[in-house]
Amino acid sequence: MKKVLMGNEAVAYSLFINGVNVAVGYPGTPSTEVIETLKNFQDDDFYVEWSTNEKVALEIAAGASLSGARTVATMKQVGLNVAADPLLSLSVVGVEGGLLVFVADDPGPHSSQTEQDTRNFARFCNLPVFDPSSPKEAFELIKPAFEISEKYKLPVLFRMTTRVCHSNQSIEFEFKREKRKIKGFEKKPDWVILPALSYKKHMELEQKLQDMKKELSAYNKVEGRGKIGIVSGGISYFYVKEAIKGFEDLFSILKITVVHPLDEGLVLEFAKDKQMLIFIEELDPVLEEEVKLILFENGKFIPTYGKRNGYVQFAGELDVDKVRDIFHKIFSDRRFLAKNTFTDVLQTPKRQAQLCAGCPHRSSFLIVKYAAKGQDVIFTGDIGCYTLGFAKPISTTDTCLCMGASITMAQGIKISDCSKKVIAFIGDSTFFHSGITGLVNSYYNRHNITICILDNLTTGMTGFQPHPGTGKKIYGKEGRKVSIESLVKGIGIEKILVIDPYLSFAENVDKVRKFLNDEELGVIVFRRECANLKSRESYFKINQNCSKCKVCLEVTGCPAIDEDENGKLFIDSTLCNGCGLCENFCRYSAIEKVMVK
Numbered sequence: 001m002k003k004v005l006m007g008n009e010a011v012a013y014s015l016f017i018n019g020v021n022v023a024v025g026y027p028g029t030p031s032t033e034v035i036e037t038l039k040n041f042q043d044d045d046f047y048v049e050w051s052t053n054e055k056v057a058l059e060i061a062a063g064a065s066l067s068g069a070r071t072v073a074t075m076k077q078v079g080l081n082v083a084a085d086p087l088l089s090l091s092v093v094g095v096e097g098g099l100l101v102f103v104a105d106d107p108g109p110h111s112s113q114t115e116q117d118t119r120n121f122a123r124f125c126n127l128p129v130f131d132p133s134s135p136k137e138a139f140e141l142i143k144p145a146f147e148i149s150e151k152y153k154l155p156v157l158f159r160m161t162t163r164v165c166h167s168n169q170s171i172e173f174e175f176k177r178e179k180r181k182i183k184g185f186e187k188k189p190d191w192v193i194l195p196a197l198s199y200k201k202h203m204e205l206e207q208k209l210q211d212m213k214k215e216l217s218a219y220n221k222v223e224g225r226g227k228i229g230i231v232s233g234g235i236s237y238f239y240v241k242e243a244i245k246g247f248e249d250l251f252s253i254l255k256i257t258v259v260h261p262l263d264e265g266l267v268l269e270f271a272k273d274k275q276m277l278i279f280i281e282e283l284d285p286v287l288e289e290e291v292k293l294i295l296f297e298n299g300k301f302i303p304t305y306g307k308r309n310g311y312v313q314f315a316g317e318l319d320v321d322k323v324r325d326i327f328h329k330i331f332s333d334r335r336f337l338a339k340n341t342f343t344d345v346l347q348t349p350k351r352q353a354q355l356c357a358g359c360p361h362r363s364s365f366l367i368v369k370y371a372a373k374g375q376d377v378i379f380t381g382d383i384g385c386y387t388l389g390f391a392k393p394i395s396t397t398d399t400c401l402c403m404g405a406s407i408t409m410a411q412g413i414k415i416s417d418c419s420k421k422v423i424a425f426i427g428d429s430t431f432f433h434s435g436i437t438g439l440v441n442s443y444y445n446r447h448n449i450t451i452c453i454l455d456n457l458t459t460g461m462t463g464f465q466p467h468p469g470t471g472k473k474i475y476g477k478e479g480r481k482v483s484i485e486s487l488v489k490g491i492g493i494e495k496i497l498v499i500d501p502y503l504s505f506a507e508n509v510d511k512v513r514k515f516l517n518d519e520e521l522g523v524i525v526f527r528r529e530c531a532n533l534k535s536r537e538s539y540f541k542i543n544q545n546c547s548k549c550k551v552c553l554e555v556t557g558c559p560a561i562d563e564d565e566n567g568k569l570f571i572d573s574t575l576c577n578g579c580g581l582c583e584n585f586c587r588y589s590a591i592e593k594v595m596v597k
């Protein structure tokens with residue numbers, strides 16, 4: 001069959017065809033579509049789930065792999081930090097069935113708190129890493145990645161970047177699943193990590209990396225015969241190909257797909273007749289450092305141009321124009337390559353990220369903000385939709401670090417600045433991911449903070465995946481529902497309030513104000529499903545009573561409210577989700593409800 005597949009879909013198809021038995025992950029852009037696609041496939045020897053977090057997912061994958069199953073754990077780059085603990089141990093303990101750790105890096109970053117280069121993690125963990133340049137290449141590399149994992153009994157990192165994850169390509173393949181027999185768990189002393197064994201296995205790991213170098217080198221390739229050498233990989237390889245169009249004879253390219261471990265022989269062969277080497281890669285200078293080390297160790301000196309001498313940017317994404325600019329800088333002759341400005345033409349207007357129109361938690365943030373008015377308050381925020389509590393005019397996010405850190409950072413702030421009230425905001429999925437341990441700590445250590453759990457009954461930002469609080473499993477099948485309130489009570493916290501943010505704003509503000517009055521540890525659960533999950537029953541419009549005061553817009557910042565060229569406010573009926581929040585702030589009764597027929 002021939003199919004146009006997005007990079008992440010291509011990975012999913014290939015995983016399934018190549019007999020993956022267990023696929024687990026935690027949603028995070030740009031990795032989410034791998035599991036989202038895999039969930040469409042069914043077989044009697046195939047299991048897929050969204051796990052509570054990336055560490056949980058990788059540990060499940062590890063258990064299944066020790067039983068001989070082919071497994072994959074998927075995550076985004078920052079999720080790998082959460083899974084770092086089992087990954088580092090697993091590199092020493094080893095695996096049985098092939099285990100791939102699919103990690104999507106986000107240069108830019110487009111939807112992450114940090115840029116992070118997973119190729120460095122591979123070097124840190126001493127594990128092989130594949131870095132495909134296109135959806136088709138990703139599709140083709142899944143099979144050898146499983147085989148390498150099984151041959152050397154090691155997890156293999158499969159790293160892609162946003163542009164490869166989310167670009168589309170036509171791929172021809174036979175949709176036929178490889179059937180494998182899972183042999184079952186076999187007891188072995190190797191599976192128990194102990195200090196003495198760990199040392200022995202570390203030595204073995206180093207040897208395995210040496211042994212696999214030549215074999216993995218087959219996935220790297222040299223193109224062209226020019227005397228100017230370019231070392232590149234991932235999506236940057238295609239930027240290079242485009243940028244040197246018309247000048248191909250001058251260049252040769254070393255395309256590195258398996259970044260670690262890197263075979264010295266190939267690098268030395270490539271470099272032997274080059275006048276210079278140019279390193280084009282996104283994020284960290286991983287290829288540059290690896291290649292330079294090989295050259296140094298072999299007494300070779302060739303002029304080099306890359307990140308380390310300032311020719312290539314360290315942060316953000318590259319594109320064809322940026323790569324052309326790098327060549328202009330190196331050759332100091334702008335005629336050498338014509339500057340193409342097509343990306344300038346394609347530039348779209350910049351807009352501030354905002355909570356959706358009708359998001360129930362726009363109201364939750366404002367309820368707390370109004371209830372805390374007059375008090376000296378610090379708001380700690382978290383990852384996901386509710387990082388957007390930072391945006392004006394909501395402005396109720398003073399910190400945001402990583403998953404779950406709103407609750408723990410709030411405690412740190414309270415310890416060191418106890419005169420202030422500290423209120424933490426966290427989403428429901430994030431709470432299950434990493435918030436629970438922080439909550440236990442605040443109870444145990446008597447940290448008197450207020451924790452607001454903004455429950456929208458889904459994992460909103462990544463595309464509505466279920467989580468333990470929804471009680472639904474990946475296929476929408478019934479799981480067991482974990483009640484946030486029972487969990488909080490089970491820890492021992494008695495001060496709990498549950499609020500529907502769509503109900504009376506004034507009454508909700510009053511309830512929360514009373515709740516904030518004392519300094520006890522307390523949890524407020526704001527619960528209302530994500531506006532995008534349900535078809536709306538009503539929307540609002542602005543009538544002739546409008547005085548153009550703009551209070552509705554200025555207080556809520558709702559993207560459905562806009563102003564025409566005459567300064568007249570209007571509500572875009574196609575965007576409004578009927579939350580009714582803006583109505584609370586209009587003193588002229590100019591905002592009225594319209595029922596959807």
Ligand code: SF4
Nearest residue numbers: 358558576577580582
């Ligand atoms: S316009 Fe008003 S009612 Fe509609 S979504 Fe925005 S705040 Fe809610």
Ligand code: SF4
Nearest residue numbers: 546547549550552586
């Ligand atoms: S708050 Fe009311 S009167 Fe003021 S701009 Fe909005 S709709 Fe018009």
